[in-house]
Amino acid sequence: MTRHYDVVIIGGGPAGSTVAALTRRYAPQLRLLLLERAIFPRHHVGESLLAGASPVLEEMGAYEKVANAGFLEKLGATFIWGRNREPWGFEFDELISQLVAQGKRLPRLYTRAWQVRRAEYDELLLRHAASLGVEVRQGARVTRVLWEQEPGSVSDGDGWGPRAIGVEFVDGRGLQTVHCDWLLDCSGQQALIGHALKLREYDPQMNNYALFAYWQGAKWLYEYTGYPELTRICIITTPRGWIWYIPLKRDVMSVGFVTHRQTLKELPEGPEQLYLEELQACDEVRDLLKEAHLTRIAADQRRDVCAIQDWSYRSRRISGPGWAMVGDAAGFVDPILSSGVMLAHELGQKAAYTLVSSFATSNAEEIRRYWEFYAQTYRTYLQAYRDMAAFWYSNNFSLESWFWQARRILARSGSELNLSDRQAFTRLASGYATRAESLSLFGSYPLHEAQQLVNGLFGAPYCREELAAQYEGRPLHLKDAELCDGLYYYQGAVRQTRRVVNRRTQRYLDLHPGEEVLLSLFDGAHTLAHLEETVKALQALPQTQRLPLRSGLDLVVQLEMIGVLA
Ligand SMILES: Cc1cc2nc3c(=O)[nH]c(=O)nc-3n(C[C@H](O)[C@H](O)[C@H](O)COP(=O)(O)OP(=O)(O)OC[C@H]3O[C@@H](n4cnc5c(N)ncnc54)[C@H](O)[C@@H]3O)c2cc1C
Secondary structure (H helix, E strand, C coil), X not given: CCEEEEEEEECCCXXXXXXHHHHHHHCCXXXXXXXXXXXXXXXXXXXXXXXXXXHHHHHHCCXXXXXXXXXXXXXXXXXXXXXXXXXXXXXXXXXXXXXXXXXXXXXXXXXXXXXXXXXXXXXXXHHHHHHCCCEEEECXXXXXXXXXXXXXXXXXXXXXCCXXXXXXXXXXXXEEEEEEEEEEECCHHHCHHHHHCCCEEEEEEEEEEEEEEEEECCCCCHHHHEXXXXXXXXXXXXXXXXXXXXXXXXXXXXXXXXXXXXXXXXXXXXXXXXXXXXHHHCHHHHHHXXXXXXXXXXXCCCCCCEEXXXXXXXXXXCEECCEEECHHHCEECCHHHCCHHHHHHHHHHHHHHHXXXXXXXXXXXXXXXXXXXXXXXXXXXXXXXXXXXXXXXXXXXXXXXXXXXXXXXXXXXXXXXXXXXXXXXXXXXXXXXXXXXXXXXXXXXXXHHHHHHHHHHHCCCCCHHHHHHHHCCCCCEECCEEEEEEEEEECCEEEEEXXXXXXXXXXXXXXXXXXXXXXXXXXXXXXXXXXXXXXXXXXXXXXXXXXXXXXXXXXXXXXXXXXXXX
């Protein structure tokens, strides 16, 4: 008899474990099956994490386990770039200095990350998902996705496409079939659904190859890698590409070389020779490896020098009826900003919220809207990191212009703009890519506090008195503003919100639940003083009737920032 599950997840990497653990947390009644073709621990590239992953690990209940697993802590990154070989970099801690200056607290986990040995990290998370009640089967390779009607190739504008109803997989007991309501493709670069529906698009500019290996006895240099307890990833450009230098253990470094595919084609020596020559030719790396030798870090690491395709791609669609993609299965940017695992966790979180919300309604149109919101979120994230990577490969060796690029990206994704260029860069490079979606990373706070923290993270502090004086007596009036429904992620579900949108620029501000009523005061007759009075009256309501809202001045400033204040 064919078994039926509410959700089947293909793949037990960071994306699969996150979807499984969080869906289980918020909808424990659902039956979840996770199929993983490998037997863990299995070797995997992608070792340097971003701080943005930690709030998700905390929400999964796995943060303490990761913190106590013996991985080296990562403080930030060092770059040696272009002609000026002066090392520069950033630290995740820079994020909080601004909040601290405003008297706000942010728990340390929001700026904490590690350099992980993926065989151990992925196994820890998969075991964690299983401990929460997810049925995990390792050594179970999915061979085919089952559709209600066999799909042809799906092109843009084809509606929502075919419905997934289950999978066939092979394990020690032979070929098996399971049916499900939702199928989550977390199969990494294998991208089962992307290939089946021919949805993948490759970026010709970022068509790279990565060669990497592990070096025992490699030297530490504080300026590049930090101290053995508190480390950094070091990224060094070379004439033919760039090198990563990641401390994985006190005596083991992961060292990779990324180059355009064309370089490999043009050179007669094999990839291994090219890798060794390139490290030898690099002034910053040569001496660090002088007394080191190659080692293997996992039982299934088959070669000393590994090679992997590092080709940036995205999927034209990432969800459809009964199916969705998460992590590398949906898209892959580039290793330059170490964003892959963070994206798998963050988008895994959003996929779990969307799944839980989908099971909570029987309205098909609503469900479709939720998944479209998920797809839109995904595109925003991928585009932010893709634009940063494209800039890196454009060989415009100017630090300032990379920072400026980060600011441009954050501004486009609806963030407040009064960040310095460097602050914008640090936010992106730490894994906090967009203002709106970052709200769900503060999901354990009450909504108004979470929103304040996001405002703190994405907006620079300002002097209240000066601003209040600036707006004093000025009639409040909106221009180019449109009020519409919006969605956001918060505490395990997709939620409705009202959103003020600038009709011309599409920049928007999500209103706090108690704020819509305040917009009636922006009629040309009222001023900031009237607004503050009304806010005070609303805040004085009994606890049970009170809804989260900003101060009048905060609301005015934020409306000004999206350009809708006349
Ligand atoms: C060269 C390079 C360097 C990188 N460096 C970094 C870095 O420093 N930091 C960082 O954050 N990211 C880095 N990344 C990216 C990172 O490795 C990925 O983004 C991350 O692993 C994605 O997680 P995932 O869960 O989506 O996929 P994966 O981790 O690949 O997991 C997918 C899982 O699905 C399983 N699977 C596949 N097919 C099937 C099937 N048919 N049936 C059942 N199971 C299946 C696989 O066995 C695997 O366990 C790098 C990537 C590359 C290419």
